[in-house]
Amino acid sequence: MRCMSSKLKNDSPTGTPWCYYPTESGFTVQSTGTNSFVLAAKTPNPYGTNISPLNVKYSSNGATLLLTIGNDDRYVPPVNIPKKPSTSTESLKFTSGTIGSSDIFSFKVTRASTGAALWDTSIGGMQFADKFIQIATYLPTKNIYGFGDHIHKKIKHNLDRYTTWPMFARDIGPDSGSALSTQNLYGVHPFYMCIESDGKAHGVFILNSNAQEVETGPGPHLLYRTIGGRIDMAFFPGPTPEEVINQYLQHIGFPFLPAYWALGYQLCRWGYGSLDAMKTVISRNQAAGIPLDVPYADIDYMNHYEDFTEGDNWSGFPAYTQQLHNQGLHLIVIFDPAVEVDYSSFQRGINADAMFIEWARDDQVPHNIQDQYPMAKNTKIMLGNVWPERNTAFPDFLDTQNNTNVWWAGEFAQFHKTLPFDGMWIDMNEPSNFDTGTYSSMEERLANAKLSCPISGPDSSLDVPPYPTQAVYQRSGEYLFSKTLCMLGKTARRSRNFYDTKNLYGWSEARATYQAIPQVTGKRSAVISRSTFPSSGRYGGHWLGDNTARWEDLQTSVIGVMEFNMFGIPYVGSDICGFNGKSNEELCLRWHQFGAFSPFSRDHNSEGMPDQDPAVWPSVANAARIALGFRYYYLPYLYSLHYNAARYGHTVIRPLFFEYPKDEETLEISEQFLWGSALMIAPALYQGQTTVHAYFPSDTWYSLQPETYGQKMFSGFNDVNAPLSSLTPVFVRGGFILPRQAANTTTTASRLNPFEVLITVKTNAASSGELYYDNGDDIIPNDNIEQHPRVHWQFSFTSSIVGGVFTGNCETCSTAVKPPTLDTIEILGYPSAPNFSGFKLDGSSVTLDMSKTSYDASTQRVMISSKNLISLMALKKKFTLSFSNN
DSSP states (O other): OOOEEOOOOTTOOTTOOSEEOOSSOSEEEEEEETTEEEEEEOSOBTTBOOOSSEEEEEEEEBTEEEEEESOTTSOOOOOOOOOOOBOOSOOEEEEEEESTTSOBEEEEEEETTTOOEEEEGGGOOOEEETTEEEEEEEOSOSOEEEEESSOOSSSSOOTTSOEEEEEOOOOOOOOOSSSOOOOOOSOOEEEEEEEOTTSOEEEEEEEOOSSEEEEEETTTEEEEEESSSOEEEEEEOOSSHHHHHHHHHHHHOOOOOOOGGGGSOEEOOSOOOSHHHHHHHHHHHHHTTOOOOEEEEOGGGSBTTBTTOOOGGGTTHHHHHHHHHHTTOOOEEEEOSOEETTSHHHHHHHHTTOOBOBOSSGGGSOHHHHTTOTTTTTSOBOOBOSSSSSOEEOBOTTOTTOHHHHHHHHHHHHHHHHSOOOEEEEOSTTTOOTTOEEESSHHHHHTOSSOEEEOSSGGGTTTSOSOOOHHHHTSTTOOTTTTSOOTTOEETTTTEEHHHHGGGHHHHHHHHHHHHHHHHTSSOOOEEESSOOTTGGGTOEEEOOSOBSSHHHHHHHHHHHHHHHHTTOOSEEOEETOSBSOOOHHHHHHHHHHHTTSSSOEEOOOTTSOOOSGGGSHHHHHHHHHHHHHHHHTHHHHHHHHHHHHHHOOOSEEOGGGTOTTOGGGGGOOSOEEETTTEEEOOOOSTTOOEEEEEEOSSOEEEOSGGGTTOBOOSEEEEEEOOTTSOOOEEEETTEEEEEEOOOSSHHHHTTSOEEEEEEOBTTBOEEEEEEEOOSSOOOGGGOGGGSOOEEEEEEEEEOSSEEEEEEEEEEEOTTOOOOOEEEEEEESOOSOBOGGGOEETTEEOOOOTTSOEEETTTTEEEEEEEEEEOOSTTOOEEEEEEEBO
């Protein structure tokens, strides 16, 4: 079937295709069953023969509606997602139909309560060949969020133009400098959320790991294409944005819980020439009073860039690591997946029957290269070229016998005996390969010492498929295998094609690395991965990749952090100050003021670039001390958000529209965000900026900036001061209780300080909050957080003209956890002066420390303090602190 062409009108939307498929193209119904259909192909597919018969089936999993298009023999990603049933006050309905007056099959997914059509495929164009699958739908509104991994200049997609977003894991840095970059980045996330016209939200997830793309545009419409597997869809009814994410995470799995120290500030660079250079940078930041928990080592520390080795200039690294531990710090080092094929780690892998990505047949192996390596000779292992000086092999982390993952964990454990690192940073796992070439004949191939992939003949069917997607089309002269391995490679112990599983490589390495932690360190840790896939958040976090030191990258980092929370990876952040290029004082300062509020907070820059750690500039050191000091002060709240996310499936960072979906102004806000429901951050993101034009949804908001502390903010847009020498604009919402602890320069120290709570009053409403506290780095038994020792306090505060009542209930109380006492209570927005001599705890009088206790009538701020005021130990299941007003 040919596409239909038409002459474009002068006022056509940007990107309007000049050629399109007829609406009445697709399949007819051959037979029906219970919640199922068998379809027959009616119209041709331009990129292959449509599969016929084709099965369609749908079902409910709690409130989630599941839909599969494709036969049982089609490839399905082996990610073992839990698919727990979801709950909702809303339900979805599937109905089949035909397009217009034709007999072409279509379907709708509607919201039962309103009849709103969430998906409507009567737009037509459905195709399902072996290597070209397409489905399109009308959308209920233009309010579309998600899809990744890309750079989005605004959090909301622009559906006034046609835009195609390819999704195919690739080693390429984000391009925030262009007005629009649709470049596919490191990971694949075929998930989006839509806010309907009445403010209700729904989400849609497509489980597929082949190269794929989504087109959005006027109508509004969405068109999804993939070149393999099948379409496995999940529709989530919400109806609130946070409920959509909860339902999505019930489906794909809850995020991991990072160690407490992993929420501290982290400092890294590529280009430490020696251990002494690293020591100098760490020491000067400690001397400047910068809170710091995690120094890093990039590939510089390795011997010739070989995993699990230590270079000559780093001979004192183990002793220095112990010194860091003695100071309460922790160390994360980098590991790349590719291992050189001529040293002991690789040999141990061969001996352990670990698998590596292989050629499909022996006659495809370039023996002139392979036979140079005795360990790899007589194998089909596909050799590549990455950082090590000689050829490398790529572990097959999808090994169906798990030998590869056992070997991988063993390598970590053995190296940990030499270098007692605390966390793992896994890079280059798209996977990336340098200088992948092409060949059309074996003679041509043997002349190339680099990995080459076939572009003609029968072996090229996977590397040069009929429709390679925009991941290839947007770069002239490239192929699916460019910068990676040949698609014809075999994975999953030779049971799968790399063509199908490539996008799972980072996911599978993160899983293998996460599962190694108990054997390696015996403690809870953190894994940071560059390449991700749905459910990667179960095993680790993500940094936003090799960004550039420019203002545009700072701006898009805010969106990236919000999006990856939507993708179920809340432990996320950008390279503070920028990775590529030369940073500058003002940019680095503003980036710290934002980065201090990213769950993963790390300064990192590239080889050959000037130092950009905070201590380089006194002004940046000052701003970092202030912003990170605030972060450390409120780490108990941030950690509680992570614990809640890991236990129940939630975001940590969220856009404003998550809390105010019926406020249309919030649907467009890209440069403000929330910690949970309570803290709003409005960073300065532009050169020379002195104020932020911040939006305050209709609610009670209090400023936490020192200059206006406790001041109520008007609803709507406000110009708030954003000094270089003060705190990032941050505001707290009325009706909440936030736990906190006095800040130190390490989390190891700050965890020992007495607890405080900040209570924010909202008129005619109770305030509530919670505190999760555990041992900080203990392994979660059986990876089941319900078995994890913790104390979980639920707080409530109510007030009237008579007085106030602050209560606590310990929902889970383990005697194995010893939290500090709660010594200080701050209340904002309290309209009356308390009688400080009349406080009672569980009916008994309390003596307050009047040197730290006060009421300011002008700001309506109460401070209450007494040493060991309230015990939060397990034996104390409940408490009630009450007081009357003067």
